[in-house]
Amino acid sequence: MKRAGKNTSKRKSNDYFRFGKWGETSLDFIFCSDAWINVAEGSVRSGKTIACNQRFVEFVQKSDSDEFLISGKTSQSLRRNVIKPLMKMMNTDDVSYDYRKHDGELEIEGKICYTMGFNDEKAVDVIAGMTVGGWLADEIARCPRSAVEMAISRCSDIGAKMFWNTNPDSPYHYLYENYINNHDLLKSGTLKRWKFLLDDNPNLDPQYVIELKRVNQKSEVFYKRNILGEWVIAEGAIYDKFIESENTFNLHPHLHDINICCDYGVSTVTTFGVMGIHKDPLEGNSYYLLTETYYDAEETGVTQSDSERVDTIVTLQDDYKLTNKNTLYLPHDAASLKSACEKDKRIKMRIETYTPNTYEDINTIQDLIANRKFKIHNSCTHSITQAQTYCWDKKSQQRGEDKPLKINDHCPDMWRGGICGPMKTSKKSIYHAPRRIQL
Ligand SMILES: Nc1ncnc2c1ncn2[C@@H]1O[C@H](COP(=O)(O)OP(=O)(O)OP(=O)(O)O)[C@@H](O)[C@H]1O
Ligand SMILES: [Mg+2]
Structure with a gap:
């Protein structure tokens, strides 16, 4: 998957993504995500975003469509969590790209990807006019339902595919009930889901993993959702991370x-x-x-x-x-x-x-x-x-x-x-x- 080559943006030596090992779940996602909706869900830091990025670039390159969508919770989190690593990854590969930050457009091999934060007020209006051949969605459970539903309806080009990633939330979250855990969609192959776990990401410092697990054991819901990757209801205190001495x-x-x-x-x-x-x-x-x-x-x-x-x-x-x-x-x-x-x-x-x-x-x-x-x-x-x-x-x-x-x-x-x-x-x-x- 790693290649060396050209791009239209200015390069800096430290702008290369340091590819490490792919975990098994990441590899399976990258090679087998051929459903209309492909969901990488699970623990924090388990490699969901990087696997989605890798898959999306390869998909855009091969697709016959010219326009795509990349979304995140806010435009800032999208730039930091997705666009920056994506550009570094394309630097390592032989992919030409150009990122026009002001227009929020990322051009990959001459194809346009519109990038936007779904919590930005006008997101739904902007998406409403689009027809796209693919959609990369980061942190999708944190995005407003109206924008998500509108974006799904926009993926109407022949061969269009969606690549979503998310941490678990409530099992009653509309995204889980209507899509991720929808048995009809799973059975028919319209939607495929991969559960990523912390231990599946070989690129994390093992000591960090041990410490992350240890310090989060106090909050049951946080541990179950973000460490074990389970969709469980949030019982008890809403702001259970509030610590009087620190907040x-x-x-x-x-x-x-x-x-x-x-x-x-x-x-x-x-x-x-x-x-x-x-x-x-x-x-x-x-x-x-x-x-x-x-x-x-x-x-x-x-x-x-x-x-x-x-x-x-x-x-x-x-x-x-x-x-x-x-x-x-x-x-x-x-x-x-x-x-x-x-x-x-x-x-x-x-x-x-x-x-x-x-x-x-x-x-x-x-x-x-x-x-x-x-x-x-x-x-x-x-x-x-x-x-x-x-x-x-x-x-x-x-x-x-x-x-x-x-x-x-x-x-x-x-x-x-x-x-x-x-x-x-x-x-x-x-x-x-x-x-x-x-x-
Ligand atoms: N193939 C890889 N090579 C090198 N580093 C990787 C690889 N896959 C993941 N990582 C690194 O592991 C860390 C976590 O990956 P990533 O951001 O994709 O996780 P995530 O599941 O999206 O996390 P979160 O739920 O917190 O958003 C990052 O620092 C990322 O760069
Ligand atoms: Mg992520």
Whole structure:
């Protein structure tokens, strides 16, 4: 599979992929993935992405089609996890390629591969107009269903094939139920799946494998999904990677942006947060909850008015010297609070409405917490408690939905606005899906 040769991009000596040994599962995937949908699923670091990359390049070269699709969770994670290694791999091979980062187009042997992050807002609209001869999908379980379903329908060229890779998730995840574990698709050969395990990747340092297994034994669901490659439900705490000593802070870090976020309940809890963002184009953003306010109407027996809530916002805004360069993220269902804010001349901040996507937002925050890229100030006691008590609802899981229990959810809902709001509303916001859990 290794060749030497030409390409149209500038080469650097360290841009070559250092091919090691192929594991047995990788080889089987590369040589036998001839179904319409081919899925590499299983443990972290087990070689899924590299096997898919290798197979995809060979497929594109032989295909009669001219246009292809390459997708990832976000454009940043796609560039880092897929495009970069893919280009290094093609450097070693005799494949000509050109990557036009601005257009998101990767040309392989004169054929165009459109590359995109499926969590980017316009992904579905862009895919809707395409007809492609193949699709390489990285981290597909982390992508919105609408984009995945649209992309499947686009693979209509004769001989088109899909190459997906994913870590396991809930057995009730639509991707597992409708595709990966769909017995009709498996029986008819429309879909083939390969389970990759850590021990199948001979390129990992054996000591790293031992340590990764050892440190992840504490979180049962993480161990079963990411080490054993099993599709199991997430029982118990949603943010089970939250460690108080590592996910809290005292001294304010250097910040590039601050916003105010909120969870709003007329007769229950209204909580506001001041969220600081440290931006790092290489490592991805880190988020710091600097302050929280927490008003529990049930506990006090008195409902807050919108004008009282606006007063709280103004106090936070002035305490942190926030201006029209900063944003106030209000939940989509806070219509009356939004109009009260718009009418109040004291509010200088931009006001944005944030529409949550529970499952994706939880995934994003889980990654940030696990990588210590979301930290809570020690004074924010409600947030610290709720980070450790926010739980999955077992009854809805039995009905096939991963839903959080509506208890201890006010602070986690509030953070979502401050973390996921900027990701959804600003192109400048940088989020890199963390590649490897920092231990
Ligand atoms: N044939 C190979 N030669 C050299 N290195 C390899 C080979 N296959 C995999 N690797 C290396 O093993 C590591 C894990 O591979 P890869 O990224 O494909 O795993 P993955 O299953 O996609 O992991 P994750 O679930 O974390 O995304 C990477 O550092 C990769 O470069
Ligand atoms: Mg991968």
